Amino acid sequence: MKILLAEDEHDMSSALTAVLRHSGYEVDAVYDGAAAVEKAQENTYDCMIFDIMMPKMDGVDALKQLRGSGNFTPVIMLTAKAETDDRIAGLDAGSDDYLTKPFAMGELLARIRSMVRRINAFSPSRLFCGTVTLDVEEQELSCKNSIRLGNKETKLMKFFMLNIGRELSTKAIFLHVWKSESDVDKTIVWIYVSYLREKLESVNADIQIIGNKGKTFLLKEK
Missing domain, CATH: 1.10.10.10 (Winged helix-like DNA-binding domain superfamily/Winged helix DNA-binding domain)
Structure with a gap:
Protein backbone atom coordinates (compact mmCIF):
# COMPACT_ATOMS: atom_id res chain seq x y z
CA MET A 1 0.00 0.00 0.00
CA LYS A 2 1.40 3.37 -1.04
CA ILE A 3 0.83 6.57 0.95
CA LEU A 4 1.52 10.22 0.13
CA LEU A 5 2.41 12.24 3.25
CA ALA A 6 2.31 16.04 3.07
CA GLU A 7 3.59 17.52 6.33
CA ASP A 8 5.74 20.65 6.53
CA GLU A 9 7.22 19.94 9.98
CA HIS A 10 10.26 17.87 9.07
CA ASP A 11 10.62 16.15 12.45
CA MET A 12 6.96 15.16 12.40
CA SER A 13 7.25 14.01 8.80
CA SER A 14 10.30 11.88 9.58
CA ALA A 15 8.57 10.29 12.58
CA LEU A 16 5.40 9.52 10.63
CA THR A 17 7.35 8.17 7.68
CA ALA A 18 9.38 5.87 9.93
CA VAL A 19 6.27 4.49 11.65
CA LEU A 20 4.37 3.99 8.40
CA ARG A 21 7.30 2.23 6.71
CA HIS A 22 7.83 0.05 9.78
CA SER A 23 4.14 -0.90 9.46
CA GLY A 24 4.69 -2.07 5.89
CA TYR A 25 3.56 0.99 3.91
CA GLU A 26 5.45 2.59 1.05
CA VAL A 27 5.68 6.35 1.71
CA ASP A 28 6.40 9.43 -0.40
CA ALA A 29 6.94 12.50 1.80
CA VAL A 30 6.58 16.12 0.66
CA TYR A 31 6.60 19.34 2.65
CA ASP A 32 4.11 21.73 1.07
CA GLY A 33 0.71 21.64 -0.61
CA ALA A 34 1.97 22.45 -4.10
CA ALA A 35 4.40 19.54 -3.98
CA ALA A 36 1.58 17.29 -2.74
CA VAL A 37 -0.57 18.18 -5.75
CA GLU A 38 2.32 17.59 -8.14
CA LYS A 39 3.21 14.25 -6.57
CA ALA A 40 -0.42 13.08 -6.54
CA GLN A 41 -0.73 13.92 -10.23
CA GLU A 42 2.44 11.99 -11.07
CA ASN A 43 1.73 8.85 -9.04
CA THR A 44 -1.10 6.68 -7.80
CA TYR A 45 -1.64 6.29 -4.05
CA ASP A 46 -3.90 4.18 -1.86
CA CYS A 47 -4.15 6.90 0.77
CA MET A 48 -2.96 10.49 1.25
CA ILE A 49 -2.28 12.29 4.54
CA PHE A 50 -2.33 16.10 4.37
CA ASP A 51 -1.52 18.60 7.08
CA ILE A 52 -3.89 21.56 6.81
CA MET A 53 -1.34 24.30 7.57
CA MET A 54 1.40 24.09 4.92
CA PRO A 55 3.40 26.66 2.90
CA LYS A 56 2.81 27.49 -0.80
CA MET A 57 -0.63 25.84 -0.69
CA ASP A 58 -2.48 24.64 2.40
CA GLY A 59 -3.88 21.14 2.67
CA VAL A 60 -7.47 22.20 2.04
CA ASP A 61 -6.63 24.02 -1.21
CA ALA A 62 -4.40 21.15 -2.32
CA LEU A 63 -7.23 18.71 -1.74
CA LYS A 64 -9.75 20.92 -3.54
CA GLN A 65 -7.46 21.04 -6.57
CA LEU A 66 -7.02 17.28 -6.63
CA ARG A 67 -10.72 16.56 -6.17
CA GLY A 68 -11.47 19.05 -8.93
CA SER A 69 -9.17 17.15 -11.28
CA GLY A 70 -10.98 13.87 -10.58
CA ASN A 71 -8.59 12.41 -8.00
CA PHE A 72 -10.67 10.63 -5.34
CA THR A 73 -7.89 8.91 -3.40
CA PRO A 74 -8.90 8.69 0.30
CA VAL A 75 -7.42 11.53 2.39
CA ILE A 76 -6.82 11.98 6.10
CA MET A 77 -6.35 15.61 7.16
CA LEU A 78 -4.05 16.59 10.03
CA THR A 79 -4.48 19.83 11.95
CA ALA A 80 -2.84 21.40 14.97
CA LYS A 81 -6.08 23.24 15.71
CA ALA A 82 -9.15 21.85 17.40
CA GLU A 83 -11.60 24.38 16.03
CA THR A 84 -14.66 23.02 14.30
CA ASP A 85 -14.10 25.33 11.30
CA ASP A 86 -10.89 23.50 10.35
CA ARG A 87 -12.57 20.11 10.47
CA ILE A 88 -15.50 21.39 8.44
CA ALA A 89 -13.20 22.97 5.84
CA GLY A 90 -11.32 19.71 5.39
CA LEU A 91 -14.46 17.61 5.12
CA ASP A 92 -16.09 20.08 2.72
CA ALA A 93 -12.97 19.95 0.53
CA GLY A 94 -13.39 16.19 0.22
CA SER A 95 -11.34 14.64 3.03
CA ASP A 96 -12.47 11.25 4.32
CA ASP A 97 -11.20 11.58 7.90
CA TYR A 98 -9.18 13.92 10.12
CA LEU A 99 -6.90 13.84 13.16
CA THR A 100 -6.10 16.70 15.53
CA LYS A 101 -2.50 17.05 16.70
CA PRO A 102 -1.12 15.73 18.94
CA PHE A 103 -2.34 12.22 18.18
CA ALA A 104 -1.14 8.71 18.93
CA MET A 105 0.62 6.96 16.06
CA GLY A 106 -1.52 3.91 16.76
CA GLU A 107 -4.64 5.95 16.11
CA LEU A 108 -3.36 7.10 12.72
CA LEU A 109 -2.58 3.50 11.73
CA ALA A 110 -6.05 2.43 12.89
CA ARG A 111 -7.67 5.21 10.80
CA ILE A 112 -5.73 4.07 7.72
CA ARG A 113 -6.75 0.43 8.23
CA SER A 114 -10.38 1.43 8.75
CA MET A 115 -10.35 3.55 5.60
CA VAL A 116 -8.90 0.70 3.52
CA ARG A 117 -11.55 -1.70 4.86
CA ARG A 118 -14.33 0.73 3.89
CA ILE A 119 -12.90 1.18 0.40
CA ASN A 120 -12.63 -2.57 -0.14
CA ALA A 121 -16.12 -3.17 1.23
CA PHE A 122 -17.70 -0.66 -1.13
CA SER A 123 -15.55 -1.27 -4.19
CA PRO A 124 -17.99 -1.38 -7.13
CA SER A 125 -18.47 -4.71 -8.89
Whole structure:
Protein backbone atom coordinates (compact mmCIF):
# COMPACT_ATOMS: atom_id res chain seq x y z
CA MET A 1 0.00 0.00 0.00
CA LYS A 2 1.40 3.37 -1.04
CA ILE A 3 0.83 6.57 0.95
CA LEU A 4 1.52 10.22 0.13
CA LEU A 5 2.41 12.24 3.25
CA ALA A 6 2.31 16.04 3.07
CA GLU A 7 3.59 17.52 6.33
CA ASP A 8 5.74 20.65 6.53
CA GLU A 9 7.22 19.94 9.98
CA HIS A 10 10.26 17.87 9.07
CA ASP A 11 10.62 16.15 12.45
CA MET A 12 6.96 15.16 12.40
CA SER A 13 7.25 14.01 8.80
CA SER A 14 10.30 11.88 9.58
CA ALA A 15 8.57 10.29 12.58
CA LEU A 16 5.40 9.52 10.63
CA THR A 17 7.35 8.17 7.68
CA ALA A 18 9.38 5.87 9.93
CA VAL A 19 6.27 4.49 11.65
CA LEU A 20 4.37 3.99 8.40
CA ARG A 21 7.30 2.23 6.71
CA HIS A 22 7.83 0.05 9.78
CA SER A 23 4.14 -0.90 9.46
CA GLY A 24 4.69 -2.07 5.89
CA TYR A 25 3.56 0.99 3.91
CA GLU A 26 5.45 2.59 1.05
CA VAL A 27 5.68 6.35 1.71
CA ASP A 28 6.40 9.43 -0.40
CA ALA A 29 6.94 12.50 1.80
CA VAL A 30 6.58 16.12 0.66
CA TYR A 31 6.60 19.34 2.65
CA ASP A 32 4.11 21.73 1.07
CA GLY A 33 0.71 21.64 -0.61
CA ALA A 34 1.97 22.45 -4.10
CA ALA A 35 4.40 19.54 -3.98
CA ALA A 36 1.58 17.29 -2.74
CA VAL A 37 -0.57 18.18 -5.75
CA GLU A 38 2.32 17.59 -8.14
CA LYS A 39 3.21 14.25 -6.57
CA ALA A 40 -0.42 13.08 -6.54
CA GLN A 41 -0.73 13.92 -10.23
CA GLU A 42 2.44 11.99 -11.07
CA ASN A 43 1.73 8.85 -9.04
CA THR A 44 -1.10 6.68 -7.80
CA TYR A 45 -1.64 6.29 -4.05
CA ASP A 46 -3.90 4.18 -1.86
CA CYS A 47 -4.15 6.90 0.77
CA MET A 48 -2.96 10.49 1.25
CA ILE A 49 -2.28 12.29 4.54
CA PHE A 50 -2.33 16.10 4.37
CA ASP A 51 -1.52 18.60 7.08
CA ILE A 52 -3.89 21.56 6.81
CA MET A 53 -1.34 24.30 7.57
CA MET A 54 1.40 24.09 4.92
CA PRO A 55 3.40 26.66 2.90
CA LYS A 56 2.81 27.49 -0.80
CA MET A 57 -0.63 25.84 -0.69
CA ASP A 58 -2.48 24.64 2.40
CA GLY A 59 -3.88 21.14 2.67
CA VAL A 60 -7.47 22.20 2.04
CA ASP A 61 -6.63 24.02 -1.21
CA ALA A 62 -4.40 21.15 -2.32
CA LEU A 63 -7.23 18.71 -1.74
CA LYS A 64 -9.75 20.92 -3.54
CA GLN A 65 -7.46 21.04 -6.57
CA LEU A 66 -7.02 17.28 -6.63
CA ARG A 67 -10.72 16.56 -6.17
CA GLY A 68 -11.47 19.05 -8.93
CA SER A 69 -9.17 17.15 -11.28
CA GLY A 70 -10.98 13.87 -10.58
CA ASN A 71 -8.59 12.41 -8.00
CA PHE A 72 -10.67 10.63 -5.34
CA THR A 73 -7.89 8.91 -3.40
CA PRO A 74 -8.90 8.69 0.30
CA VAL A 75 -7.42 11.53 2.39
CA ILE A 76 -6.82 11.98 6.10
CA MET A 77 -6.35 15.61 7.16
CA LEU A 78 -4.05 16.59 10.03
CA THR A 79 -4.48 19.83 11.95
CA ALA A 80 -2.84 21.40 14.97
CA LYS A 81 -6.08 23.24 15.71
CA ALA A 82 -9.15 21.85 17.40
CA GLU A 83 -11.60 24.38 16.03
CA THR A 84 -14.66 23.02 14.30
CA ASP A 85 -14.10 25.33 11.30
CA ASP A 86 -10.89 23.50 10.35
CA ARG A 87 -12.57 20.11 10.47
CA ILE A 88 -15.50 21.39 8.44
CA ALA A 89 -13.20 22.97 5.84
CA GLY A 90 -11.32 19.71 5.39
CA LEU A 91 -14.46 17.61 5.12
CA ASP A 92 -16.09 20.08 2.72
CA ALA A 93 -12.97 19.95 0.53
CA GLY A 94 -13.39 16.19 0.22
CA SER A 95 -11.34 14.64 3.03
CA ASP A 96 -12.47 11.25 4.32
CA ASP A 97 -11.20 11.58 7.90
CA TYR A 98 -9.18 13.92 10.12
CA LEU A 99 -6.90 13.84 13.16
CA THR A 100 -6.10 16.70 15.53
CA LYS A 101 -2.50 17.05 16.70
CA PRO A 102 -1.12 15.73 18.94
CA PHE A 103 -2.34 12.22 18.18
CA ALA A 104 -1.14 8.71 18.93
CA MET A 105 0.62 6.96 16.06
CA GLY A 106 -1.52 3.91 16.76
CA GLU A 107 -4.64 5.95 16.11
CA LEU A 108 -3.36 7.10 12.72
CA LEU A 109 -2.58 3.50 11.73
CA ALA A 110 -6.05 2.43 12.89
CA ARG A 111 -7.67 5.21 10.80
CA ILE A 112 -5.73 4.07 7.72
CA ARG A 113 -6.75 0.43 8.23
CA SER A 114 -10.38 1.43 8.75
CA MET A 115 -10.35 3.55 5.60
CA VAL A 116 -8.90 0.70 3.52
CA ARG A 117 -11.55 -1.70 4.86
CA ARG A 118 -14.33 0.73 3.89
CA ILE A 119 -12.90 1.18 0.40
CA ASN A 120 -12.63 -2.57 -0.14
CA ALA A 121 -16.12 -3.17 1.23
CA PHE A 122 -17.70 -0.66 -1.13
CA SER A 123 -15.55 -1.27 -4.19
CA PRO A 124 -17.99 -1.38 -7.13
CA SER A 125 -18.47 -4.71 -8.89
CA ARG A 126 -19.43 -2.98 -12.17
CA LEU A 127 -17.51 -0.08 -13.69
CA PHE A 128 -18.50 2.11 -16.61
CA CYS A 129 -16.49 4.23 -19.02
CA GLY A 130 -17.95 5.58 -22.24
CA THR A 131 -20.29 2.80 -23.34
CA VAL A 132 -17.99 0.10 -21.96
CA THR A 133 -18.86 -1.95 -18.89
CA LEU A 134 -16.49 -4.00 -16.77
CA ASP A 135 -18.10 -6.65 -14.57
CA VAL A 136 -15.36 -7.24 -12.04
CA GLU A 137 -16.88 -10.32 -10.42
CA GLU A 138 -17.68 -12.03 -13.72
CA GLN A 139 -14.45 -10.74 -15.29
CA GLU A 140 -16.38 -9.63 -18.35
CA LEU A 141 -15.76 -6.64 -20.60
CA SER A 142 -18.68 -5.53 -22.76
CA CYS A 143 -19.74 -2.86 -25.24
CA LYS A 144 -21.20 -3.87 -28.63
CA ASN A 145 -20.48 -7.44 -27.54
CA SER A 146 -18.78 -9.14 -24.59
CA ILE A 147 -15.51 -10.91 -23.87
CA ARG A 148 -14.09 -12.63 -20.80
CA LEU A 149 -10.90 -11.36 -19.20
CA GLY A 150 -8.24 -13.14 -17.21
CA ASN A 151 -7.70 -12.30 -13.54
CA LYS A 152 -4.78 -9.93 -14.14
CA GLU A 153 -6.51 -8.35 -17.14
CA THR A 154 -9.55 -7.63 -14.96
CA LYS A 155 -7.45 -6.12 -12.21
CA LEU A 156 -5.56 -3.95 -14.70
CA MET A 157 -8.74 -2.84 -16.50
CA LYS A 158 -10.35 -1.98 -13.16
CA PHE A 159 -7.32 0.12 -12.24
CA PHE A 160 -7.56 2.02 -15.52
CA MET A 161 -11.31 2.58 -15.19
CA LEU A 162 -10.98 3.86 -11.63
CA ASN A 163 -8.38 6.33 -12.91
CA ILE A 164 -9.88 7.39 -16.23
CA GLY A 165 -8.16 10.45 -17.67
CA ARG A 166 -5.16 10.11 -15.33
CA GLU A 167 -1.66 9.24 -16.51
CA LEU A 168 -0.44 6.07 -14.79
CA SER A 169 3.24 5.23 -14.82
CA THR A 170 4.45 1.75 -15.71
CA LYS A 171 5.86 1.49 -12.18
CA ALA A 172 2.56 2.46 -10.54
CA ILE A 173 0.66 -0.08 -12.64
CA PHE A 174 3.19 -2.81 -11.91
CA LEU A 175 3.08 -2.19 -8.16
CA HIS A 176 -0.72 -2.20 -8.13
CA VAL A 177 -1.23 -5.38 -10.16
CA TRP A 178 1.91 -7.45 -9.63
CA LYS A 179 3.50 -6.11 -6.44
CA SER A 180 3.30 -9.46 -4.61
CA GLU A 181 4.95 -11.43 -7.42
CA SER A 182 8.73 -11.72 -7.41
CA ASP A 183 9.08 -13.73 -10.62
CA VAL A 184 7.97 -10.97 -13.04
CA ASP A 185 9.34 -7.55 -13.99
CA LYS A 186 7.80 -4.31 -15.27
CA THR A 187 7.88 -5.45 -18.91
CA ILE A 188 4.75 -7.48 -18.14
CA VAL A 189 2.78 -4.22 -17.95
CA TRP A 190 3.25 -3.59 -21.67
CA ILE A 191 2.23 -7.17 -22.47
CA TYR A 192 -1.04 -6.86 -20.55
CA VAL A 193 -1.79 -3.39 -21.89
CA SER A 194 -1.47 -4.93 -25.36
CA TYR A 195 -3.89 -7.70 -24.35
CA LEU A 196 -6.44 -5.14 -23.13
CA ARG A 197 -6.09 -3.06 -26.29
CA GLU A 198 -6.93 -6.12 -28.37
CA LYS A 199 -9.94 -6.93 -26.22
CA LEU A 200 -11.22 -3.36 -26.26
CA GLU A 201 -10.98 -3.49 -30.03
CA SER A 202 -12.83 -6.81 -30.13
CA VAL A 203 -15.86 -5.37 -28.27
CA ASN A 204 -15.85 -2.22 -30.43
CA ALA A 205 -15.13 -0.03 -27.42
CA ASP A 206 -15.32 3.74 -27.58
CA ILE A 207 -12.45 4.03 -25.09
CA GLN A 208 -8.74 3.45 -25.62
CA ILE A 209 -5.51 3.03 -23.67
CA ILE A 210 -2.81 5.35 -24.97
CA GLY A 211 0.88 5.23 -24.09
CA ASN A 212 4.11 3.48 -25.01
CA LYS A 213 6.17 0.65 -23.58
CA GLY A 214 7.88 1.59 -20.33
CA LYS A 215 6.20 5.02 -20.22
CA THR A 216 2.89 6.29 -18.85
CA PHE A 217 -0.53 5.02 -19.90
CA LEU A 218 -3.89 6.72 -19.91
CA LEU A 219 -7.45 5.47 -20.45
CA LYS A 220 -9.61 7.94 -22.37
CA GLU A 221 -12.68 8.08 -24.56
CA LYS A 222 -12.05 8.11 -28.31
